[in-house]
Amino acid sequence: MAGRKVGIVGTGAVGATAAYSLVMMGSCEEIVLFDIVEGVAQGKAIDMGQAAHYSPKGTKVTAVKSAAEMKDCDIVVITAGVPRKGEMTRADLLMINAKIMKNVVDDVAKNSPDAIIICVSNPLDVMTYVIHKMTGWERNRIIGMAGALDGARMAYQIYQTLGYGLTQTGDLVIGDHGQNMIPLPSKVQVGSVNASELLTQEQMEQIIERTKNGGAEIVKHLGTSGYYGPGRAVAHMVEAILDNSRIVVSSSVLLQGEYGYSDVCVGVPxxxxRNGVEEIIQIDLDEETQAKFKISVESIQDNINILIENKFFE
Known part of the structure; x- marks a missing residue:
């Protein structure tokens, strides 16, 4: 990619941390920030621009006052959306965030028509699906950030158990980005050694449970969800696309027959x-994992159906 220009829509904790991570790594030439709250993107752009003095490359960081001003980006990261509050039902939250997504995506599609979109907004798999429907773009250009974070959380739990190999530990989590995610520690390696040779079945089960509750554990301590892990996971994906690294990472993508499902976005390796999703890898799932994957897909489909019932796509 010649331009290496990245747009980030939504500069709350996750969006800003992703941008800062990219600045510190010197991964791109230009980062453009936008946030609906006036002044936030501008203030953070100045702050990061000053931090760039100490990064490997002088990354240009700017802010725009509307998503429509974010032009000709190679990659656009979307973190925009509201969290569930008080009396809000799941359907309420879905409709609110889907409408936010629709407005953002309209601007992105018009002004960065060749971009690859990374969706970080929740509910992740459903919002990724919404972007597909809104743009009609090729499926390789729309990717949901899920497994990069959940996988890092699983690798962390394996490291907490073993005490070694943190950066050498595989990270494979499939399914939805939520309570039905499926961490697969038995499928990963620590260095060149299969994790199943290092961990007991009981330890595996504890790792799976802790991975699923990885976000909730942070909320318990902070009172808010994590952002260093998610922000770095976003940057990891951006770097892979910009550098054409061809790395394997679980992401929410639109299936068209893979794993036996179609017209639904779900996390798979x-x-x-350079082109976004270069290939969807189909791994063999045992019967138990297939059953879990089915539950995961159905939970995403239920949410898509809520949008259909509310005539969102019409």
């Missing part, structure tokens, strides 16, 4: 490179 993919190859990330």
């Amino acid at each position: 993919v190859v990330l490179g």
